[in-house]
Amino acid sequence: MSRFKGFGTLFGIELKLNVRDMNMVVFAIAMPLVVLAVLGIVYDTDPAFEGAGYSFVEQSFGAVASIAICAAGAMGLPLAVADYRERKVFKRMKATPASPALILGVSLAIYALYAAVSLALLWAVATLAFGVQMRGSWPAFLGGWLLTLAGMLSIGLVVGGLARTSKQASIIASILYFPMLVFSGATLPFEIMPPAVQQVAGVMPLSQGIQLMKSAFLGAPPDVAAVPLAVLAAVAVACTAVAVRFFRWE
Amino acid sequence: MDEVIRAKGLSKSYGGRPVVRDLGLCVGAGEVFGLLGANGAGKTTSVECLLGVRKPDAGTVRILGMDPQRERRRLFQRVGVQFQEGSHQAEIRVDELCRETACLYGRPADWRALLARFGLEGRERAQVKQLSGGQRQRLFIVLALTGRPQVVFLDELTTGLDVKARRDVWRTLEELKHDGLTIFLTSHFMDEVEALCDRVLILRDGREAFSGTVGQAVDASPCSTFEDAYLWFSGEEPEGPDGDEEKGNVR
Numbered sequence: 015m016s017r018f019k020g021f022g023t024l025f026g027i028e029l030k031l032n033v034r035d036m037n038m039v040v041f042a043i044a045m046p047l048v049v050l051a052v053l054g055i056v057y058d059t060d061p062a063f064e065g066a067g068y069s070f071v072e073q074s075f076g077a078v079a080s081i082a083i084c085a086a087g088a089m090g091l092p093l094a095v096a097d098y099r100e101r102k103v104f105k106r107m108k109a110t111p112a113s114p115a116l117i118l119g120v121s122l123a124i125y126a127l128y129a130a131v132s133l134a135l136l137w138a139v140a141t142l143a144f145g146v147q148m149r150g151s152w153p154a155f156l157g158g159w160l161l162t163l164a165g166m167l168s169i170g171l172v173v174g175g176l177a178r179t180s181k182q183a184s185i186i187a188s189i190l191y192f193p194m195l196v197f198s199g200a201t202l203p204f205e206i207m208p209p210a211v212q213q214v215a216g217v218m219p220l221s222q223g224i225q226l227m228k229s230a231f232l233g234a235p236p237d238v239a240a241v242p243l244a245v246l247a248a249v250a251v252a253c254t255a256v257a258v259r260f261f262r263w264e
Numbered sequence: 265m266d267e268v269i270r271a272k273g274l275s276k277s278y279g280g281r282p283v284v285r286d287l288g289l290c291v292g293a294g295e296v297f298g299l300l301g302a303n304g305a306g307k308t309t310s311v312e313c314l315l316g317v318r319k320p321d322a323g324t325v326r327i328l329g330m331d332p333q334r335e336r337r338r339l340f341q342r343v344g345v346q347f348q349e350g351s352h353q354a355e356i357r358v359d360e361l362c363r364e365t366a367c368l369y370g371r372p373a374d375w376r377a378l379l380a381r382f383g384l385e386g387r388e389r390a391q392v393k394q395l396s397g398g399q400r401q402r403l404f405i406v407l408a409l410t411g412r413p414q415v416v417f418l419d420e421l422t423t424g425l426d427v428k429a430r431r432d433v434w435r436t437l438e439e440l441k442h443d444g445l446t447i448f449l450t451s452h453f454m455d456e457v458e459a460l461c462d463r464v465l466i467l468r469d470g471r472e473a474f475s476g477t478v479g480q481a482v483d484a485s486p487c488s489t490f491e492d493a494y495l496w497f498s499g500e501e502p503e504g505p506d507g508d509e510e511k512g513n514v515r
Contacts, residue, residue, distance in 0.1 A: 017337075019367070019368065019370075020364075020367035020368045022367075023363060023364065023367035024364055024367065027356075027360045027363060027364050028353075030360070031353055031354075031355050031356055031360070034355050035354075035355060097354070098353070101351055101352065101353065101354070102347065102351030103351055103352065103353060105317065105347070105351060106345075106347055106351045106352075108317045108336075109315055109317055109340055109343075109345040109347075110340050110365070110368045110369075110411070111337050111338075111340045111341045111368050111369060111370070111411070112337075112368040113336075113337070116368075
């Protein structure tokens with residue numbers, strides 16, 4: 015238990031520092047709400063297509079919920095990790111009874127919290143303003159959400175843990191973040207993209223996560239989830255293994 | 265005298281280039297021990313190997329009887345470390361950094377009292393990056409003392425402090441020493457070393473060039489002041505003073 019001593023205090027202070035920084039408040043909390051609002055205003059309660067049993071906004075809910083996950087895993091976490099290494103915060107922790115892993119765990123918890131808060135706010139707005147209903151199963155949707163979060167945070171650990179400098183981490187993060195945000199269907203609905211773009215973009219882990227959440231939300235037959243499930247689980251396991259093996263504390 | 269720090273045969277190379285060679289030292293309880301040497305002589309690497317944050321190629325270290333590599337967590341309940349450059353989060357405030365540090369220890373000291381003792385009262389809400397260099401330096405001494413350590417490692421203790429602040433820090437360290445604290449420091453200021461250190465070890469190219477008291481260093485060199493003796497041992501001015509009667513001109 016003493017291994018986690020100080021977790022609560024660190025979590026409180028680090029969260030405050032993170033909110034003060036505002037980046038995640040904008041990209042993980044405000045931006046998904048703006049995207050949802052735009053979709054809601056444009057499509058209101060229109061069905062996803064002629065004769066669909068669900069609305070366009072319902073079809074997009076999983077995608078919008080992935081925006082915060084993308085911001086956390088592809089941007090927030092890698093930058094925070096690289097920054098703490100460069101500032102020698104990890105090194106200082108090494109000369110205390112805690113370990114650098116404690117503050118890394120605190121960071122992971124904070125980014126997971128952003129994603130969870132974003133999901134809760136999105137749900138509240140979607141049901142109250144746009145009449146969105148869960149068409150599939152909550153446990154399946156939340157399971158897909160968790161797996162997407164795990165996959166993206168593990169990618170963030172690899173980027174942050176292996177980048178040599180903060181500068182390098184921020185370049186890699188941008189290369190990951192912006193294409194995933196635009197082409198995986200998180201902001202622009204996947205359905206309106208040309209088939210060629212869909213095929214290329216479909217490879218990205220975030221696209222897989224969105225497919226998983228979407229099919230769970232709409233109650234699609236479970237076999238649709240098989241490929242995304244396998245891809246995301248593989249990404250999460252492989253990236254976590256790489257991060258654990260090659261993580262650079264200094 | 266109880267032995268607090270003991271190192272034997274400590275060696276470390278980077279890419280085949282030896283940085284620390286066969287270093288041995290012993291520090292007793294309540295002693296103030298100074299590790300000296302020119303930039304690049306291996307001071308920082310030596311300290312990091314002693315603390316176990318860097319793994320030596322050879323040699324053994326015991327601090328308070330513990331192996332810093334294997335018993336890191338237990339050891340750092342009783343050992344405080346001040347790092348050379350302030351390593352802290354970008355936007356953190358003084359009180360936040362103090363709380364983050366205090367929450368890691370079993371029985372932390374009252375950090376507000378420590379801040380006051382080092383002349384930082386009223387600065388709790390300031391951002392760490394907005395402190396002056398001297399205030400930041402003193403804050404990092406406060407952090408090193410927050411866990412109520414038996415031993416502290418102070419790296420470049422008073423670099424960046426003005427004359428008055430340096431004297432204040434010395435006085436506080438004297439008090440802490442009287443309370444039984446063992447202090448391991450590195451410094452660039454020989455007046456500070458003379459004022460504080462019971463014993464010193466001078467490194468030259470990663471090897472011990474001298475070990476003993478300040479007085480013994482002067483006696484064992486052809487010099488008449490400790491600063492000259494230091495320069496002579498560390499190889500920065502290997503010629504020694506020009507004449508026998510030289511009275512400690514500063515370079």
